[in-house]
Amino acid sequence: MRYRIEEVGPDGEPLAPDDVKKKFVKACGTLVRDNIPITIREWMQLKDPTISFVCDTMKYRLWNMLMHNFLLRMPEVDNPAQEAAARLDLEARVKKFALIKMAEKFKNWKKNLYLKFVKLDKTLDFEHGYGKIREQWDDFVAYKKSEHAQQRSEINQTNAAKKIYHHKMGPAGYAGCMPRWEAIEAKYFDAGITPTSTKQAFGFEQRQRHEHEPVVLAQ
Numbered sequence: 001m002r003y004r005i006e007e008v009g010p011d012g013e014p015l016a017p018d019d020v021k022k023k024f025v026k027a028c029g030t031l032v033r034d035n036i037p038i039t040i041r042e043w044m045q046l047k048d049p050t051i052s053f054v055c056d057t058m059k060y061r062l063w064n065m066l067m068h069n070f071l072l073r074m075p076e077v078d079n080p081a082q083e084a085a086a087r088l089d090l091e092a093r094v095k096k097f098a099l100i101k102m103a104e105k106f107k108n109w110k111k112n113l114y115l116k117f118v119k120l121d122k123t124l125d126f127e128h129g130y131g132k133i134r135e136q137w138d139d140f141v142a143y144k145k146s147e148h149a150q151q152r153s154e155i156n157q158t159n160a161a162k163k164i165y166h167h168k169m170g171p172a173g174y175a176g177c178m179p180r181w182e183a184i185e186a187k188y189f190d191a192g193i194t195p196t197s198t199k200q201a202f203g204f205e206q207r208q209r210h211e212h213e214p215v216v217l218a219q
Helices: 018-035 056-067 080-118 131-144 147-161 170-190
Strands: 003-005 014-016 070-072
Touching (some): 003 018, 014 018, 018 056, 018 070, 018 080, 070 080, 080 131, 131 147
Parallel strands (some): 003 070
């Protein structure tokens, strides 16, 4: 069965239908967990030639496997001559989004394995859900406990501590939070309460700073 994506955002993110959007993102995670060895250190190639990374050929395979399950609704164009260009543009945007999402899923997959098992000196149950990484596990653990990996972890923790703004909206992101924000806004308007500078307080820039209820003035 192939799921049809009816709407795509400017950055290539599938937007509708909502259930297909969720399946798309979930599929990105499933593909990297099933096909990319956890012993590969980086998603992108670094300057150090000794550090393994996911090659372009593998990323191309992941993209093709992903799209075996999804169909894109092609954009409508007035000039038939522009149809091919519009199709290529749409596919390129969705592919870029998918690969970014896969990179996030790959990083989080290995991070969770480290935090939940390696760091706690626990062993995976290879008979229930982790069989595909059985042969990779010892090498993965050895690297995560190496001096080099520990130094990188300390650097990452130091950099993370410098962050001022933190993403706390979960995997849904802004798109997933928008309906809740709009419902809160409507509730205040219905009660005769005017949010402070509606245009600004509920604009995209302000939503980057405020993730809960809007600031309101007295009635």
